[in-house]
Amino acid sequence: MATIRTTCPECGEVDLTPESVMVSVHGDSGEGSYRFTCPRCTAAVEKRADRRIVALLRSVGVDVESDGPVEGLEALVPPPESRPAGPVFTPDDLIAFHFQLQDDRAVETELASLA
Ligand SMILES: [Zn+2]
Numbered sequence: 001m002a003t004i005r006t007t008c009p010e011c012g013e014v015d016l017t018p019e020s021v022m023v024s025v026h027g028d029s030g031e032g033s034y035r036f037t038c039p040r041c042t043a044a045v046e047k048r049a050d051r052r053i054v055a056l057l058r059s060v061g062v063d064v065e066s067d068g069p070v071e072g073l074e075a076l077v078p079p080p081e082s083r084p085a086g087p088v089f090t091p092d093d094l095i096a097f098h099f100q101l102q103d104d105r106a107v108e109t110e111l112a113s114l115a
Pocket residue numbers: 008009010011012038039040041042043
């Protein structure tokens with residue numbers, strides 16, 4: 001398993017596993033930041049990541065989230081480990097929901113049931 005060596009502002013050098021690091025890439029610049037919880041002091045640490053660091057972290061299996069343009073529907077589907085409980089929301093559900101929204105009475109009933 002790859003080990004990522006970085007520094008915590010409190011503890012100095014710490015070793016992390018790819019699972020404990022999350023990379024965020026801002027826009028299409030390829031740069032961003034990475035976050036981790038320090039294994040020694042449990043502080044939440046966030047650091048800037050240039051393109052080289054992003055590529056390096058990605059190459060050892062770190063999850064990369066991007067707030068840049070979304071490419072395809074796959075990008076909208078979260079990885080299985082972070083998928084919420086319950087049935088998957090399918091395009092069919094979306095179409096059904098679309099027609100439901102056009103039905104004022106159905107919307108009214110739905111809203112009333114939430115109150
Ligand atoms: Zn620390």
